Amino acid sequence: MPKRSAIPNHEKGYFRAVLGFVAPVVVFFTIFQIYPLMKNVWLSFTTIKGGFTLNNYYQILTSQSFWQSTWITVSFSLISVSIEMLIGFVFALLLNEEFHGRKALRTVFLIPWALPTAIMATGWKFLLQHSYGPFPWLLYWLHLAKSPPYFLSTPNLAFISIIMADAWKTVPFCALLLLAGLQAIPKDLYEAMQVDGAGWFFQLRKLTIPLMIPAIIVTLMFRFLQAFGVFDLIWVLTSGGPGNATMALSPFIYQQTFNWLDVRAGAATSVMMAIYILVLVVIVWTTRSYIGRRYAQ
Amino acid sequence: MHRLEFKKVYKRFGEKVIAVNNANFFVDEGEFVTLLGPSGCGKTTTLRLIAGLDRTSEGEILINDKIINALSPSERDIAMVFQSYALYPHMNVFENIAIPLQVRKMSKSDVKTRVGSIAQMLGISTLLDRKPRELSGGQRQRVAIGRALVREPNLFLLDEPLANLDAILRHRMRGELKALFHSVDGTTIYVTHDQEEALAMSDKIVVMNYGVIQQIGAPEEIYKRPVNKFVAVFVGNPQINIIEAKNAEDMSKLFSSSKVNALEKLTHDGKVEIGIRPENIVLGKGNIFGKVTLIEPMGANLLVSVETALNSEKIKVKLFISNTVKISEGDDVNFSIKESELLFFLNEKRVDVEG
Ligand SMILES: Nc1ncnc2c1ncn2[C@@H]1O[C@H](COP(=O)(O)OP(=O)(O)O)[C@@H](O)[C@H]1O
Numbered sequence: 103m104p105k106r107s108a109i110p111n112h113e114k115g116y117f118r119a120v121l122g123f124v125a126p127v128v129v130f131f132t133i134f135q136i137y138p139l140m141k142n143v144w145l146s147f148t149t150i151k152g153g154f155t156l157n158n159y160y161q162i163l164t165s166q167s168f169w170q171s172t173w174i175t176v177s178f179s180l181i182s183v184s185i186e187m188l189i190g191f192v193f194a195l196l197l198n199e200e201f202h203g204r205k206a207l208r209t210v211f212l213i214p215w216a217l218p219t220a221i222m223a224t225g226w227k228f229l230l231q232h233s234y235g236p237f238p239w240l241l242y243w244l245h246l247a248k249s250p251p252y253f254l255s256t257p258n259l260a261f262i263s264i265i266m267a268d269a270w271k272t273v274p275f276c277a278l279l280l281l282a283g284l285q286a287i288p289k290d291l292y293e294a295m296q297v298d299g300a301g302w303f304f305q306l307r308k309l310t311i312p313l314m315i316p317a318i319i320v321t322l323m324f325r326f327l328q329a330f331g332v333f334d335l336i337w338v339l340t341s342g343g344p345g346n347a348t349m350a351l352s353p354f355i356y357q358q359t360f361n362w363l364d365v366r367a368g369a370a371t372s373v374m375m376a377i378y379i380l381v382l383v384v385i386v387w388t389t390r391s392y393i394g395r396r397y398a399q
Numbered sequence: 400m401h402r403l404e405f406k407k408v409y410k411r412f413g414e415k416v417i418a419v420n421n422a423n424f425f426v427d428e429g430e431f432v433t434l435l436g437p438s439g440c441g442k443t444t445t446l447r448l449i450a451g452l453d454r455t456s457e458g459e460i461l462i463n464d465k466i467i468n469a470l471s472p473s474e475r476d477i478a479m480v481f482q483s484y485a486l487y488p489h490m491n492v493f494e495n496i497a498i499p500l501q502v503r504k505m506s507k508s509d510v511k512t513r514v515g516s517i518a519q520m521l522g523i524s525t526l527l528d529r530k531p532r533e534l535s536g537g538q539r540q541r542v543a544i545g546r547a548l549v550r551e552p553n554l555f556l557l558d559e560p561l562a563n564l565d566a567i568l569r570h571r572m573r574g575e576l577k578a579l580f581h582s583v584d585g586t587t588i589y590v591t592h593d594q595e596e597a598l599a600m601s602d603k604i605v606v607m608n609y610g611v612i613q614q615i616g617a618p619e620e621i622y623k624r625p626v627n628k629f630v631a632v633f634v635g636n637p638q639i640n641i642i643e644a645k646n647a648e649d650m651s652k653l654f655s656s657s658k659v660n661a662l663e664k665l666t667h668d669g670k671v672e673i674g675i676r677p678e679n680i681v682l683g684k685g686n687i688f689g690k691v692t693l694i695e696p697m698g699a700n701l702l703v704s705v706e707t708a709l710n711s712e713k714i715k716v717k718l719f720i721s722n723t724v725k726i727s728e729g730d731d732v733n734f735s736i737k738e739s740e741l742l743f744f745l746n747e748k749r750v751d752v753e754g
């Protein structure tokens with residue numbers, strides 16, 4: 103006869119059931135997230151022979167490419183997200199108006215966002231190609247440029263191209279998130295303001311924007327973290343070039359790891375990037391709780 | 400002060416719904432007019448048409464004899480208290496009340512004194528830096544009223560401002576609101592589904608049902624001389640007793656012979672009903688006999704249901720007596736009806752009956 107155990111029988115079964123449900127997630131996370139993460143951190147602190155070293159960090163922190171990549175990533179994220187938020191907000195305001203065919207437009211509007219990045223980036227590459235791309239030639243024919251510009255092989259233009267393509271893809275996403283925020287604002291607040299004599303701009307300033315702060319912060323945070331890790335768009339469109347003009351951190355890590363096979367430098371760069379993101383999240387969270395208090399409803 | 404007029408106003412939503420159906424009425428300068436009717440009868444829609452938040456499907460709305468159909472809400476100089484109060488959730492009480500003044504670009508110091516004096520008047524001076532979510536229902540309602548009063552508009556619209564309050568507060572605010580709006584002497588249009596509120600507060604009542612105005616008149620007139628059965632039943636608590644006059648034998652048990660003759664004649668034209676307000680039935684006197692079936696104490700009075708057998712059917716009437724009278728369910732009683740106060744309806748419309 104089995105002895106009385108600390109856990110009653112039915113609870114044992116319950117415990118087993120819980121284990122059964124939790125185990126797949128734990129296994130999945132361990133194999134695909136925790137293990138690679140640990141391995142990556144471990145790699146970044148070791149030599150090829152397996153000894154501890156800080157040399158990998160020394161190497162990247164003193165290299166110009168790392169700091170240039172950091173700068174490109176930060177400026178890309180700041181510029182593209184600001185543009186996307188601004189345009190997205192305008193589109194959200196438009197799509198929030200009552201008009202014929204609004205539902206259809208809202209659906210069509212989302213297509214760029216629904217496209218896989220690699221595919222839309224290939225499309226943009228075609229549009230921007232110097233030799234046959236419609237975009238450079240259009241500018242030329244419209245006399246906006248003296249000759250068809252080399253979008254993808256001029257450093258500044260390549261950077262601008264990436265921002266344009268990123269905006270094209272993610273404006274709908276920003277607009278959608280912001281639209282959800284707009285629609286959560288009760289209609290009668292606007293009506294009350296109109297009756298009180300307020301015009302469109304007054305309503306925007308006193309009602310829409312303050313009430314949208316939470317939605318704006320969420321969208322900003324989401325987009326900024328996404329932009330910070332940008333990879334596929336750049337890889338397809340410019341591969342980080344010309345030179346290193348569009349080499350953001352993610353493509354840089356890829357290049358170090360898989361093109362130059364300098365796994366340890368890549369690992370150290372990844373860890374640095376993780377630290378950046380951590381700092382970012384902390385900043386966002388502290389400002390969020392501050393602003394949250396200010397605009398709490 | 401504004402004078403408002405509706406001329407043949409219709410408001411349709413889609414094909415089926417006619418929320419306002421040929422509304423004609425006017426509201427004189429400084430009048431306190433109540434739109435009264437059951438839920439869904441078109442009261443809010445009527446207010447929204449006045450405010451300009453909805454556009455009429457047909458007809459004209461005039462303020463001071465000028466057609467205002469084309470004016471936007473912000474051009475109409477009307478203040479409205481929404482049923483939901485529509486307070487700005489991110490602003491404190493001061494900012495909420497100050498908004499109409501800020502729209503008008505009033506100087507900061509003037510805004511401060513105006514909001515201060517309105518808050519004083521409404522007894523919310525101590526709440527000025529609270530957010531709406533930190534207020535009780537009654538306090539929110541005061542803020543909403545403050546926001547309407549602060550810019551001294553010519554026309555006030557109030558959409559069921561007391562509906563969300565508990566019974567005690569509702570009764571207290573009823574008196575306060577009446578006094579308040581008399582003292583600020585603006586023209587006021589007040590919406591409610593509560594007939595007691597309408598009777599207690601209004602100079603004039605507009606009774607609506609299914610988008611159609613049933614009657615316009617002073618509270619006393621609405622109560623004593625309702626134009627049809629709907630108004631008679633809707634106004635008055637407890638409800639008026641309605642008895643259908645089917646045959647002379649039955650009627651002669653209740654009424655004098657001259658009334659019975661007149662009613663008899665009337666039944667040739669259609670369905671005849673008699674309305675008797677509970678207060679017009681006198682218990683313990685008279686020669687109508689019945690049995691008490693239910694007693695509902697209502698404080699100072701008892702509401703007594705009495706069942707009486709006529710020749711062909713049994714009828715039930717409700718009446719009031721003082722709570723000092725000793726009476727219990729099952730008692731046999733006699734009563735009489737004040738014939739001068741009866742209301743007669745032919746096919747639901749009120750008619751006068753001689754005799
Ligand atoms: N925007 C709208 N669309 C369609 N029907 C509406 C709309 N607003 C009101 N109605 C309808 O019009 C009628 C009157 O509504 P309302 O004026 O809100 O009534 P009340 O305020 O008297 O309760 C109702 O049948 C309601 O369903």
Ligand SMILES: [Mg+2]
Nearest residue numbers: 442443444482
């Ligand atoms: Mg309503």
